[in-house]
Amino acid sequence: MKSQSNIQSKKELIPDARWRDFGKHFLRLENSHDESASQDFYLEMYRFLGKVLGPERKTVYELKIKKEFKEKYGHSPKDRHQVRNAVKNSPFFQFWGHMRSNINQEMFYKNQLIVERQIKNLESKAKVRPKKNMGKLALNPDLKVPKYQSFDMHWMPGGYHTEISDKGDISAGALYDSGGIYLMTNGSLGPFNDGAAYSLINFLRKDLPHFKPKNILDLGCTVGHNTLPFKEFWPLAKVTGIDLGAPVLRYAHARSTKMGYAINYSQQNAEKTDFKNSSFDLVVSTMFLHETSKKAISKIFKETYRILKPGGLMVHVEQPPFRYFDDPYEQFVRDWDTHNNNEPFWGPMHDLDLNKIAYNSGFKKENIFEKMIPLIKPEVKNKFSKGVGEWFIFAGWKL
Ligand SMILES: C[S@@+](CC[C@H](N)C(=O)[O-])C[C@H]1O[C@@H](n2cnc3c(N)ncnc32)[C@H](O)[C@@H]1O
Secondary structure (H helix, E strand, C coil): CCCHHHHHHHHHCCCCCCHHHCCCCCCCCCCCHHHHHHHHHHHHHHHHHHHHHHHHHHHHHHHHHHHHHHHHHCCCCCCHHHHHHHHCCCHHHHHHHHHHHHHHHHHHHHHHHHHHHCHHHHHHHHCCCCCCCCCCEECCCCCCCCHHHCCCHHHCCCCCCCCCCCCCCCHHHHHHHHHHHHHHCCCCCCCCCCHHHHHHHHHHHHHCCCCCCCEEEEECCCCCCCCHHHHHHCCCCEEEEEECCHHHHHHHHHHHHHCCCCCEEEECECCECCCCCCCEEEEEEECCHHHCCHHHHHHHHHHHHHHEEEEEEEEEEECCCHHHCCCHHHHHHHCHHHHHCCCCCHHHHHHCCHHHHHHHCCCCHHHEEEEEEEEECCCCCCCCCEEEEEEEEEEEECC
């Protein structure tokens, strides 16, 4: 086991997010003292399991489980699947797994109660009077939610599309915004959860300074956390977000509008949209592909190619594929959500050859690229403030 001083030094790396640091905006949940305390408890538990017990778990693997595996089979586990099988009977791994999975479920269920308690108030706050020059919201009640989204993704009750009230429901949006993503990522995406977009914009402004998109589309935009920064950075651009879920889109539209950004939101399946050929200069997504299936990704790339203008760019922001890591244990850690956190597409997506899919969708080989880019953790005073870590981007020019 690591010494206490070693644990301390690891703890110092942890951004000490607290619920009170979550960005203030007019739809932010109004928590009671006890509700805020429970949010802080979840934040602390995520940190404890990740940054304190995580390294201990690795020590148990290295010193005990790997050694026993080697004695039995004559070699160390070769891939993440062998690691998963090797650790499954370890009480330490079982305890860690139970705690992690339980915290995620608890956090969402507790948040659901907080949202339900104030849903009427939130709904009335979210009512947006149509103003000239503000973004539009277009919903399609007939849109079918594909199978790969028809369950409680990462234990979020009802996923992104389920409605719990009959008129103007925004509960899934409130659940995801005010609690879900901020707590799950330990505040590392910034107080407004928009770090993925700022990381991408930071890359674009530095590496492609002449690229100035006029028409931008965000696929799987959820509540628009990572849609809004494109409008902020390129105020003259037309920015649109699409998603399958009506409640997240209503929330996104109200949030953006009240924050003063004219963004259009539309309920559409990214596999087949109603946009005309050659409409967009930039089609982006953040943390989206890993919640869809292999078949869907192929359709999404084809559709993106169709709606991009010649000279346009497709970019997806994700975590790197498994092939970026030589250590099977690191791959196992990165695959944990697939098997324990109701994220069944996480693993399969990170195994995919996206290059091949993009090529088969029309992108020429020489115009496809992938890259690790610095993680930006926006602060209110400095939107491009550097955080800890990197994002993976997968991209293709339509040339
Ligand atoms: C993890 S969330 C994305 C988060 C968001 N981009 C952000 O940065 O905050 C995945 C979103 O993709 C949406 N989605 C999944 N499949 C989709 C599809 N085929 N078309 C449109 N939206 C989809 C889900 O409804 C969900 O809101």
